[in-house]
Amino acid sequence: MSQDTHNHSHGHDHSHSVGHELPFWRKYIFSTDHKVIGLQYGITAVFFLLFGFGLMLLMRWQLAFPKQAIPLIGKLFTEDGVLSPELYNQFGAMHGTIMVFLGVVPLGVGAFGNYLLPLQVGAQDMAFPKLNLLSYWVYFIGGVIMLASFFSPNGAAASGWTSYPPLSVVADNGQTFWLIGMVFLITSSLLGSVNTIVTAIQLRVKGLSFMRWPVLVWAQVVTAFLLLLAFPPLEAAGVLQLMDRLAGTSFFLPSGLVVSGEALKVSGGGNPILWQHLFWFLAHPEVYVLILPAVGIVGEIIAVNTKKPLYGYKTLIYSIIFLGFMSFIVWAHHMFMTGMGVTMSTFFQATTMIISVPSIIILTTYLLTLWGSSIRYTVPMLFAIAFLPMFAIGGLTGLPLGLTASDIHLHDTYYVIGHFHYVVAPGSLFALMAGVYHWYPKITGRFMSDTLGKIHFWLSVVAINGVFMPMFFMGMAGVSRRLYDQTIYAHGAAAQPLNVFMSYCAWALAVAQLPFLYNMATSWKWGKKIESNNPWGGTTLEWATASPPPHENFTTPVEVFRGPYEYSSNKKPLPQFVQEA
């Protein structure tokens, strides 16, 4: 421990000296320090998550009580306070876009990746600090463009987060904002992923071979490869759609379109399916971009809080790699209903079934780690444990959607919404919350309140299931997604009580986040101070230094002597960075 305290005091001295060297704007706004950039990503992403969530809370009013004025704040949006179908479509499209591209990915990859990855490989910073700075600000600009689109004459993009043409091409200007915003976000992701991969591979400290990487590092690297190689096709598609909108080309417009009774004056000859291919070529790997950092975080937290080695580390890593690879050849299972032939659907059903195998292996290794362990129920561990069954539900419900025959009925219904929200909300987001609780002491040197954390956890876990579980039943009943008012349909009206229930649960979920936000904000200053630099007994490299880490992360050289999750014979954790057993 003397080593730790030494680091700690040293770190303090150092950060003081840096404070004098750099002006505020260089230290906190345009900083090249990966830790500051990580926090910038984190704060921005949390803002966008809350914003996207807020959009959904408003939509939930319309869904539960169609065409009734939203109480108190409805007048802000429309004259009569009723959410109009135009706004509903805008909110729907932007909810998806913001949550995926501006919320979960920047939080999982931008924030956790940036903050933890250099620490976990023992580096002093990312390989290209200026590029890191650039990628944050490009992301920021992309976000601003997306938000600005709400103020464009006819509002934001309203063609769904998938932006299928021809609808998106004939849509209002918000779509142009969306496309330009996406080009920025994609560029930011590309820069970030180059940085991640180079840092992880090149800046490893002595002794840190690939098979000694913590799970989170592996997850981040595989994620970075997905972003790097899957995003460019969407960037190309985005440019093509921009051309369609601005230069009058017909990449995605077939000949002979008649929109609102007028023949569209374009050359025609394009193909709307092409967009779907290019979009899903990214957007399926994107699902794994959303989930893999979460898988990594859960792995770290389980490893620390079960007080035993992670079961089947190698199998787990190979599964993550295989999962990432396979995610590139399943994309067309999102397009089963576009009229594809038997051969093509057979191919994509088969690959979809194959990709379920590594997912189940990942889940199994985590479940098996629990056996024979001694589970310490910290707040992050609660979230990490909850992740397992939630992810399982999300994964299992993918099965009927991945088989074309059952997909016929379930495609584009609430079943799909339930399926991917189980993966992303109580899945990824729970894991990311777990990560916040777990690494908060690392970042600030203080704990978050345990009591508030437990309140947050139990309220959230109940409310979130109340939101998403009924969606499976709605989907079964055949209620399509993206409907402004499902009660118009007889089967929609019959399922409407579920909608009311879901809305109440969604609002409860919002309330449940208040203790979390309060906890995050106040613990920074008033939280219980940590007594050692390694409060959880972590074995990976980020715990080798002071908490919070000094500007250059490691003041004394570190070296790695063993795998990430090992224990000594007297059942004490054996950190990677300690030479003697």
Add this chain to the structure above:
Amino acid sequence: MSHGEMTVEEVKKHLRGYYVVFGALLCLTIITVAISYLHLPIHLAILLAMAVASVKGGLVAAYFMHLISEKKIIYSMLWLTLILFIFLMLIPIFTLHGYK
């Protein structure tokens, strides 16, 4: 051997190679333009043009980009890219033939 640590002599040896490749590229450019004026049947024309382009691209990649003597890490990354590129090229096949 890494060209990152090449000696002056080795660089000089390389120089001749660059000029040879340059000559080859110019010849291939002339060939591919000449072929196009023959107005061959379209399938043959595409095949020939892409074959010539691949050879040219291969020369650039191998000699100018030094892929002929690169490190394992770069190779493995490029193999991965190549495989995913092939997946990407399934899109035309699926779009054109998958809807029958």
Add this chain to the structure above:
Amino acid sequence: MEHPHYGFWLPPNISTNGAEIDNLISVLHWFMAVLFVGWAVYLVYCLVRFRERPGHEADISGSAHFSLPKYVEIGIIIFEAISLIFFSFPIWSKVKKDFPNEAEALVVRVTAEQFAWTVHYAGKDGKFGQLKIELIDGTNPVGLDREDPNGKDDILSPNTLNIPVNKPIIAKLASKDVIHNFFLPVMRVKQDIIPGMTVPVWFQATQTGKFEIGCAQLCGVGHTQMRGFFNVMSQEEFEAWYQEEEKSLLASSTEPISGKTLKIAKIQTIKESK
């Protein structure tokens, strides 16, 4: 069945293809339930038995070997293979490939636009008239050429698909503007309509009744409103309706025929079973 019973589960099925699809859905959900309950029981057991407490220590040997998960894994793979080979492939092939003979079926064209459906029947001659984009206007939403001999007796039915029971139906789907999705919940029919392509679907109803057509793909601001009516009639009822439509068509054809004065079938007003 006048008032279909809708609830929190699958809508009633009146299609010859639907039973197999429903069957697959239920098999899959039983499988999922068994697997999930298994995992959940194991998880809860672990959470209780291996909680941190005085006198309990983790077993760090890490060498504990489990063979059960391997069998579960293999079981899952086998199940998935079975559901692919014996359920999904054959059903998909039957629904998408094994179309009934056009001569024995009723062939209709369904044209989608923002935010309405037009169902086009071929008339007595069984031949569809030509469609011309320049003829499209408010009264002729598909641009049917009445000058074309094949098109003289064609019937256009706005927002309403009437079909006879127990007869295979082939619907050729097309879109004028954006992507729509032709969704008949009770028939377990769902098909994207991509502009520029004509995609056929087929189905056969087993019961009469009044149902709905839904659009299942976001198609713009009126997406929700794009609801059509789907009436399954007895053969006699259907023929009566068909003849009445043709009669009224004939009556209007004494006037000079042009695309503009096209007589369209009167809109069905159905008090839906809401």
Add this chain to the structure above:
Amino acid sequence: MSVIIPYIDKPNPVTGVTNAKLGIWLFLASEVMLFGALFSTLIILRSSATDWPAHGSDVLNVPLATLNTVFLITSSVTIVLSWASLKMKNLMKFKLHMGLTVLLSFGFLIIKYFEYSSKFHHEHYPSTSTFYAVYFTMTGLHGLHVIGGIITNLYLMGPGSKMWKTEPERFTGRIECAGLYWHFVDLVWIFLFPALYLL
């Protein structure tokens, strides 16, 4: 005390490459996927088009494009020579070759400008047909890459070359990376040229 990032000038002994080199290759890998998506668009639109020109040469200027090909190939040689000059510790020769590279790339853009303006003059715009849409988009995006390369190369030739005095190895590495990028731009053109002009 400041942050130290290793392997910016010397290769990492384990992987054998510098950070920048791995980085640029990763970037190029993503570029491969970007242009790959555009090429698959080209294939799809061409295969299903009704009014695609039978030969690119019917509507496009092959001699000019051939000249452009020669320009780009030559510039690829000059940029690799500029790198080799640095290896032989000759900064002046480096500047000469880099200057030639930039000149040739400007030549490429000027010819491109004449090509475009002749198309516009004949009222051929991206909206005219899917052929022109593909032609303008792909050559336009490639042109943007050329412009990006020119900016980089000008910087490295001018203010950026100060690094030669302080960190020669790192600077040589930068030139190698700029070269790799430039070769890639050349490589894309090698495929674009037959795909658009000759077939």
